[in-house]
Amino acid sequence: MGVGIEVRGLNAWYGKNQSLNSIDMTVLANHVTAVIGPSGCGKSTFIRCLNRMHETIPEARAEGSVQVGEMDVYGSGSDPVEVRRRIGMVFQKPNPFPTMSIYGNVAAGLKLNGFRNRKQMDELVERSLKLAALWEEVKDDLHKKSGASLSGGQQQRLCIARALAVEPEVLLMDEPASALDPISTSKIEELIFQLKQHYTVVIVTHNMQQAARVAEFTGFFLMGSLIEYDKTEKIFTTPADKRTEDYITGRFG
Amino acid sequence: MSDSVDPMNPTEPLRQLQKPATAIPSMAQVSRERKPAASTVLQKIRASHPRASRIPDAVFAVIILLSAISVFAIVVLVAWELIDKSRMSLHQFGTSFFYGHDWDPVAGSFGAMPFIYGTLVSSFLALLLAVPASVGVAVYITEMCPQRLRAIISFLVELLAAIPSVIYGLWGIFVLAPLLRVYVEPFLARTLGWTGFFSGPMYGLGMLAAGIILAIMVVPVIASITREVMTAVPQNQREAVLALGATRWEMIRMGVLRNARIGIVGGIILGLGRALGETMAVTMVIGNRPEVAKSLFAPGYTMASVIANEFSEATGDLYLSALVEIGLALFLVTLIVNALARLLVWSITGGTARVRA
Amino acid sequence: MPDSVSSSAPQEVSLWRRLTDQGATTFAVLAVILVLVPLLAIFVYLVIKGIGSVNLAFLTQTPKPPGEVGGGMANAIVGTGLILAIASVIGLPLGIGSGIYLAEYGRNRFGDLIRFTADVLNGVPSIVIGIAVYSLIVVRQKHFSAFSGGVALGIMMVPTIARATEEMLLMVPNVIREAAYGLGIPKWRTTLSISLRTASAGVITGCMLAFARVAGETAPLLFTAFGNQFWNLKLNQPTAALSLQVFTYAISPYDDWHKQAWAGALILIVLIVGAVAAVRITTSRGMMKGA
Numbered sequence: 001m002g003v004g005i006e007v008r009g010l011n012a013w014y015g016k017n018q019s020l021n022s023i024d025m026t027v028l029a030n031h032v033t034a035v036i037g038p039s040g041c042g043k044s045t046f047i048r049c050l051n052r053m054h055e056t057i058p059e060a061r062a063e064g065s066v067q068v069g070e071m072d073v074y075g076s077g078s079d080p081v082e083v084r085r086r087i088g089m090v091f092q093k094p095n096p097f098p099t100m101s102i103y104g105n106v107a108a109g110l111k112l113n114g115f116r117n118r119k120q121m122d123e124l125v126e127r128s129l130k131l132a133a134l135w136e137e138v139k140d141d142l143h144k145k146s147g148a149s150l151s152g153g154q155q156q157r158l159c160i161a162r163a164l165a166v167e168p169e170v171l172l173m174d175e176p177a178s179a180l181d182p183i184s185t186s187k188i189e190e191l192i193f194q195l196k197q198h199y200t201v202v203i204v205t206h207n208m209q210q211a212a213r214v215a216e217f218t219g220f221f222l223m224g225s226l227i228e229y230d231k232t233e234k235i236f237t238t239p240a241d242k243r244t245e246d247y248i249t250g251r252f253g
Numbered sequence: 254m255s256d257s258v259d260p261m262n263p264t265e266p267l268r269q270l271q272k273p274a275t276a277i278p279s280m281a282q283v284s285r286e287r288k289p290a291a292s293t294v295l296q297k298i299r300a301s302h303p304r305a306s307r308i309p310d311a312v313f314a315v316i317i318l319l320s321a322i323s324v325f326a327i328v329v330l331v332a333w334e335l336i337d338k339s340r341m342s343l344h345q346f347g348t349s350f351f352y353g354h355d356w357d358p359v360a361g362s363f364g365a366m367p368f369i370y371g372t373l374v375s376s377f378l379a380l381l382l383a384v385p386a387s388v389g390v391a392v393y394i395t396e397m398c399p400q401r402l403r404a405i406i407s408f409l410v411e412l413l414a415a416i417p418s419v420i421y422g423l424w425g426i427f428v429l430a431p432l433l434r435v436y437v438e439p440f441l442a443r444t445l446g447w448t449g450f451f452s453g454p455m456y457g458l459g460m461l462a463a464g465i466i467l468a469i470m471v472v473p474v475i476a477s478i479t480r481e482v483m484t485a486v487p488q489n490q491r492e493a494v495l496a497l498g499a500t501r502w503e504m505i506r507m508g509v510l511r512n513a514r515i516g517i518v519g520g521i522i523l524g525l526g527r528a529l530g531e532t533m534a535v536t537m538v539i540g541n542r543p544e545v546a547k548s549l550f551a552p553g554y555t556m557a558s559v560i561a562n563e564f565s566e567a568t569g570d571l572y573l574s575a576l577v578e579i580g581l582a583l584f585l586v587t588l589i590v591n592a593l594a595r596l597l598v599w600s601i602t603g604g605t606a607r608v609r610a
Numbered sequence: 611m612p613d614s615v616s617s618s619a620p621q622e623v624s625l626w627r628r629l630t631d632q633g634a635t636t637f638a639v640l641a642v643i644l645v646l647v648p649l650l651a652i653f654v655y656l657v658i659k660g661i662g663s664v665n666l667a668f669l670t671q672t673p674k675p676p677g678e679v680g681g682g683m684a685n686a687i688v689g690t691g692l693i694l695a696i697a698s699v700i701g702l703p704l705g706i707g708s709g710i711y712l713a714e715y716g717r718n719r720f721g722d723l724i725r726f727t728a729d730v731l732n733g734v735p736s737i738v739i740g741i742a743v744y745s746l747i748v749v750r751q752k753h754f755s756a757f758s759g760g761v762a763l764g765i766m767m768v769p770t771i772a773r774a775t776e777e778m779l780l781m782v783p784n785v786i787r788e789a790a791y792g793l794g795i796p797k798w799r800t801t802l803s804i805s806l807r808t809a810s811a812g813v814i815t816g817c818m819l820a821f822a823r824v825a826g827e828t829a830p831l832l833f834t835a836f837g838n839q840f841w842n843l844k845l846n847q848p849t850a851a852l853s854l855q856v857f858t859y860a861i862s863p864y865d866d867w868h869k870q871a872w873a874g875a876l877i878l879i880v881l882i883v884g885a886v887a888a889v890r891i892t893t894s895r896g897m898m899k900g901a
Contacts, residue, residue: 085498313798320707389641417826530735
């Protein structure tokens, strides 16, 4: 089951440049929340702060409070490795492991976490691939085909399956369909709709129609600040802030 | 790519030259107006230009072609001389040359097995020591090193490659060998003597010393290739592993080394090629005794060393021919090994990476 | 749904994983230290053992007969210079010429063959080159010579210089060539005065590095230049070389010669590292000029 996310006073920097200014946001469990905004507004930085991926870049740091369920992500006892296991991430460009089979890709996270039981792993791999709507297409080639031999859309679903295999509570998606063709994109969007039953999903997108299609809540970012955050319907029909309105009507970005 | 100029191979310099030289901005404008591809321009010029420049062009092309062919000619000449001058020995001994144990020039018997054994053992011992060290160094520089230290450390490792073989040998005789004789070999004999690899008289000079020196010489080769193929692994692979909840080492292992492993193997094979042909340092510390012995403390002899030591004093055509045959064998083996290595490395880096010899 | 397996995912990063992570870091750091210790040791010993014997006598005198104390390596230093000069005369034109071929004319199968051949030549053990040159030149001339030594080293320079030249020329943007052709400048002139000129810093770097590499070579000189205890400035006589002299002295039984070996080695390494350092300095300065 998914959990809620509570963000308070999140600031982030790349070296000396501040890229996020005191973000406050509450993400509801088992809902899909979209993060939109023009290029460079900090939306990718924001979600990368949620699973502590932001700090893996040299000279980058983040401060503030991020509470995911009962886990205090930036707390003093918090281990980034554990944080990242519990918060899954899917990237813009599908990045399956080319040297591993489909099975190997999905099981990669399990192996890292010390899984040894073959039967349990088989079950989990099957379950993850089913959740990612990829099982039927690859079930006969699990060990034969490499992760990189699939089509773009399949690769991305493989990456989703891989992320889900370690049973995260939250799934972060950084423009997951922007590198895909329209048909694969709609498959992914369908998938996101299914996934929210089990997970909390935060999706970054530059495609406003996509946000409108899949997300119940939407946050609009501009120059590192969260300008407006509300039900998606409201953001797109009667935005409270003029800047939001300017963005969604296409005046900039 | 790399952050420092590698002293043994120029790479960095021309990065900056992506902008046209300041001397000819107007020419670039002219070119833009015309907008033809270079080949059609050439065709046009050749068609319209007075004969006068076609001859110099042709002459130049021929000179350049000759220099290129000369490279080919040199290799062919080298191979030919080796084959030609070893004919006598090849004819006399046939294949028994390579498994004969007896190297006795006085008696006229020439069995090269001790040298083959010595070459193989010293090279593999060198790899055994050098591979973990080189991969460790490469991992450190690429994934763990703080940004400001990177240039210095990689420069220092490359500097190891700049030291001439004879200086390694000098240091080996007067510094390493006594160290081995007094401290290391007794220790190894006490702890691991039962294996049979560390027994017998301890001279300091011998197979162990040769293996260690070779390892030091081969580390920069393997390390630089490993670094190159590791750097070629895209960043998103690293992120994918981290996002699953991996420690840094797990990220390196699964996201980088795993992807780069073919290239790393290529680098190791290239290191092997270097070790097989290494002459001076080995000659100076290996003891130069043509014997096959199990213990690493024992002196040995390699193919390159026997040539270095005995060639100028070889009496008789058969003796010389036998030595040339050893040279021929060395030539062929290093040829195959190097070709294999380059194949592996190019398959990862896409054919343009320089492979440092 | 997930409930049946949710408890199967371990909740914390196990001790084993933490230990292996720490262990890997420690191992990598140790590897770096282990590799740099010999480097440090070699340089330190070269200075300690060599500096005492580098004096005016060493730099200006020829060797004394074996067993006698004193004398120097003046002839070896000069000999090295002579042999390297000959090597350059052979290696530079052939190397640069091949590099030009590979970059400007050789983007085809034949060029691939030449490229491969150059790599093969690069990997041939230097002692094997020595055998070949011995057989090709020394045997025919019936004497050892600086010339044959220079040929052997020159051959070894070619692949390094060719590859460096090719790389640097490939980096010259094609618009520059096209601009020159557009003005009616013939290809030969473009290649030499424009492309090569633009790439000159890198090409010079390549040449100097090839130079530094062969300066320390001993094996190919063993039966070509052969060495000489006396002065020799004639190209067709056996000639002393620094690397050869260091080798001969190091394996000799004489203490004084051992000391001189260290001194010779120190001079050799100073020359080589000096060349490498000069290359880095001039390259970085040259970059600001050429950019």
